[in-house]
Amino acid sequence: MELTIEQALQQGVAAHKEGKLQDAERLYRVILQSQPLHPDANHNLGVLAVSVNKADEALPLFKTALEANPKIEQFWFSYIDALMKEKQNEVARQFIEQAKEQGVAREKLNVFETQLASKNKPENIKSAGPSQVQLNALLEHYQNGRLGAAEKLAVSITQEFPQHQFSWKLLGAVLGQAGRMSEAVDANQTAVTLSPQDAEAHNNLGNTLKVLGRLDEAEVSYTQAIVLNSNFAEAHNNLAVTLQELGRLVEAEASYTQAIALKPDYAEAHSNLGVTLQELGKLDESVARHSQAIALKPDYTEAHSNLGVTLKELGRLDEAEASYTQAIALKPDYAEAHSNLGVTL
Structure with missing residues (x-):
């Protein structure tokens, strides 16, 4: 054909x-x-x-x-x-x-x-880029959650060295963690423009676009990340999440499966796939995926709650109750698990 x-x-x-x-x-x-x-x-x-x-x-x-x-x-x-x-x-x-x-x-x-x-x-007056001391300080601020200091230093570096792509990437991450997504998109887009072959930069841009609900654009960014690095498990997972939100469940299942093939211990991808399988009506497979996620990451609250949802749909109410209870034990203020438990009892 x-x-x-x-x-x-x-x-x-x-x-x-x-x-x-x-x-x-x-x-x-x-x-x-x-x-x-x-x-x-x-x-x-x-x-x-x-x-x-x-x-x-x-x-x-x-x-x-x-x-x-x-x-x-x-x-x-x-x-x-x-x-x-x-x-x-x-x-x-x-x-x-x-x-x-x-x-x-x-x-x-x-x-x-x-x-x-x-x-x-002329070569002798080109800006070489920020010093290693500046970059180390920038990373230290970011890794220790000092977002204000990290932002201030990243902005300073990008103003002095506007071609320094890594600083734009980190600025995008800082702004994203601070919830300033529109600004994060701009920083991440600059990082992509400076280095179009950087798969991580495309993935970061996709993350901010997805949070803003710009799902079609996020799909493009994740796809480009995967084109540049087909072994990028996180990008496959992120693409799958986007496809799932777009209602394209069969494609989402395939992308989650690819993420897991690349990274078998990827608990989040197992649980996410479990949610998609549940939405597709493949309940026994869904239980298996959530259980695998929990085996890999026993304190994974969302996986316990998601397992409870699938068990409830299968009519296995005692097991569902146990899963919701475990989710609440791990995260006492988990409203969704409390609500699901209330409906199950």
Whole structure:
């Protein structure tokens, strides 16, 4: 049976996520044989080329994608980044200006402009970046929960060294922990723009977008993280959570399963998969997953409560009661477990 263009693209993206790069390339090229100007196939094939340090081969692919659909911001970022990798700085400047005219967010383009400006400085006056002492202090503040001090130092570093991608990543994490998600999105987007091949940065951006309810955008970020690092178990789990919230349960099940295959002791992924299986009506499998999560992490409150939900649905009320009671023992103010226990009794 011959694949449709959409089916070939879906299979190509799936292979790309799983790290099956030859299969992904073959499927993208099948699409281009039929539709040479297909924007997603061209762009994804370009991403593949960049991932193996062939930015020169990516350039015509990114350009075709951009010309086919200039409304997609990521197409602009990928093309400009590849131009700079190939030291075509003047062309990159021209496309930055074109991107501005198309309405691409200026704050994202400013990062590229800063990089280009730095490239024009004589080597002896280039900013090397923050000192190791500053970075150690930044990490220490963050790891010890001193978010105010961490934010102040991260802001200072990013102002002095606007190309220092790690500082933007940490600033995004600090702002996210402080609940300032809109600002965290901006910081994480800057980190992604500075280093489009950083899978962790894409995952971080997805996390903040998901909290803001921007699920379609979060899905794109997690997918890009997986494309860049197919062994990134946390990104597979986060993508699955997003798919679950979007109501795409079968896809969520597949992503959770992939996360667990990569990291068998991933208690959160086991429990999350248990919730999805319960929603799909696969109750015995759901019990097994929640039980595995608890075996891996006995103090995992949510897993005990989730197990109780599934046991109750199976009519195993005494066991459900025991699970809810254990959840409450671990977290006495766990309102959901109290409510579920009340309904079960």
